[in-house]
Amino acid sequence: MITLIAGLGLGFVYEITKDPIAQAQDKAKKEAWQAVFPEADINEFEAVDVDEKVAEAAIKAVGAKATVDEVCKVGEEGYVIRTTDKEGYGGDIQVSVGIQSDGTVTGVSFLSISETAGLGMKAKEPSFYEQYVGKNPTKFAVSKDGGDGEQIDALSGATITSRAVTGAVNAALGYYQNAFGQGGN
DSSP, X not given: OHHHHHHHHHHXXXXXXXXXXHHHHHHHHHHHHHHHSTTSOGGGEEEEOOOHHHHHHHHHHHTOOEEEEEEEEETTTEEEEEEEEEEETTEEEEEEEEEETTSOEEEEEEEEOOOOTTTGGGGGSHHHHTTSTTOOOSXXXXXXXXXXXXXXXXXXXXXXXXXXXXXXXXXXXXXXXXXXXXXXX
């Protein structure tokens, strides 16, 4: 009897909270879109289907352990691509990356990050994420690691976080290049 009542109570609470949670997530997503394409009107953003084969190939090409979660066309200006890198120090790091039609990164906005306070959480500071902005590379690389790509200075004491954010941005950039860039559709 107690289990039945508890189950009914949980079901009731779920139904009450489902819509407000979905609305809050949708609002956060739209704010992230606007943050990476501040000049665009919110009505210009249009979700498009993620091509899973292109996403898989792009992620493999950039060597990230990431997923492409959502793609949004921004009029004729470019795209917002939401990705999740699975290798953050504190768990998954989810970002929205704005990419102009010419391949230039317009912005990086965090939707989910649970890194160490005072270290990895500094990734949310403009001094770190603005390193990606205004650049049009094939890919980025954490300078501490060397390698090919536009060099990004790692956060002091948070190299793992720096790599994960760079992986997420690279996944978005790779998807853009393969789906919409010179070799894409």
